[in-house]
Amino acid sequence: MSSKPGRDGALDALRGICIVSMIIGHLALHSRLWAVSRHPWVDAASGFILMSGLVIGLVQRRVSQRSGSRQATIKIMRRVGLLYLAHVSIVALAIVMALWRPGTHRSLPDLDVYGGPLEVLWHLVTLQLSPTFLDILPLYIILLSLAALAVAALRAGRWKLVVVGSVALYTVGMLVGQWTTLPQQKGDPGYFNWATWQLLFMSALIVGWYWHQVRQPVASRAGVVTAGVVLLGGTAAAAAARVLLADGTTGARFTTWLLDKSALGPGRLILGWAAFVIAYRILDSAPVRRVARLLLTELERLGRRSLDSFVILSVAVAVLPTVTRVSTVSLAAQVSVFQVLVLCWLWAVLRDNWSAPAATRGGPRPAEQEPARAG
DSSP, X not given: OOSSTTOXXXXXXXXXXXXXXXXXXXXXXXXXXXXXXXXXXXXXXXXXXXXXXXXXXHHHHHXXXXXOHHHHHHHHHHHHHHHHHHHHHHHHHHHHHHHHSTTSSTTXXXXXXXXXXXXXXXXXXXXXXXXXXXXXXXXXXXXXXXXXXXXHHHHTTOHHHHHHHHHHHHHHHHHSGGGSBOOSBTTBOXXXXXXXXXXXXXXXXXXXXXXXXXXXXXXXXXXXXXXXXXXXXXXXXXXXXXXXXXXXXXXXXXXXXXXXXXXXXXXXXXXXXXHHHHHHHHHHSHHHXXXXXXXXHHHHHHHHTHHHHHHHHHHHHHHXXXXXXXXXXXXXXXXXXXXXXXXXXXXXXXXXXXXXXXGGGTOOOGGGSOXXXXX
C-alpha cells in the first residue's frame, strides 16, 4: 500500500498518529483526552524517534544509491543545521515568554538561575537550555548527527559495526547517564539520555535501510503474532509489577529501570518495537484502508510533514500556555489540541500543494515550463 509513488502510506499514517499523540501529551497532559489516548509504556516520543530513524534509513539508502554517500551526508547535515536554528529560535521565544510572564508553566526557563544574558545565550547555543517539552529537538539533532556516520557505514555494508557501536553507546549511557543527558537548564539534569535513545533510532535506521527486505517478515502473520504476545505479555507483566511490588524493593526498582522513559529502558524499547509491528500491520491492511480511507489519507499527509508539525507544536508549547494561562487538564487546553492539529494539517496541505508538480496546481504543463537549471 502506498499513498504516493515511492512512499509507504502505513509508515506516513503512523508518523501522523505519533504527531497527534504528541500534541495531546504536550498541550493537554493529564486531561481526559490524554488519559484515553495513551499507553503507560508505549508513548508518542518513542514512536516519533523510531519512525524518524526508519524513514531516514529508507530515504538515505535511495539518496546514497542515486547521488553517492557525500550527497547523503550533506542532506543529513543540512537538516541538522535547520533543526538547530529552529530549536534556538523556539527556545529564544520561550525566553521572551518567560520575561513577560515568568513561571507561567514548566516549558518556560527559570531565568533567575543564570548570571546574566551572556550566560543564558551560552546555554542556549550549546543546547544546554531545553525546557520541558522543548527538549526533543536537541535529542533529534544529536541523533541525526550520528545518523550521518551510520549511513556511511551502512553504505559500506558494515551494518554490524553500526549495531556494535550503538549497543556500546547504549551501555555507556546506562552506566554514566549523567554525562549523556542534555540539561534542561542550569541546575536541572535534564530528561532525555541521548546515548540510550540512539539505540531505538539506530535500530530503526538499520531496518529502514533494509526495509524492502524486512518489510514482508515484519508484516507477516508470524511477525504480528509475536509482536502481539510481546506487547500484551509485557504490558500485563508491567501492570502486575506496579500493583504487586512494594516501592523501594529490588523488584520494583528493576521494573522501573526496565521501563524507564528518560533512559529508554530495554523493556520500553522492546515494547515500542512490538507496538510498531502491530500498528503497521493494521494500517497496511486492505480492510482498514477501505473503511478509514479519508482519515488515513489525512494522517498520511500529516505524517509526511511530521517534523514540520513538531516544530509548530513546539512553538505552540512555548506560546499558548503563556498567553491563555489555562490548566492542561481544562477543556480549553483540550480545545487548543484541535486548534494546533488543524494548524499542522493546514501547513501540511500548503506544503503538499507547494511541492506538487506544477500541472497538478493548475500551472503550465511540464513541456511548457522553462528548462530546469543545473544544480
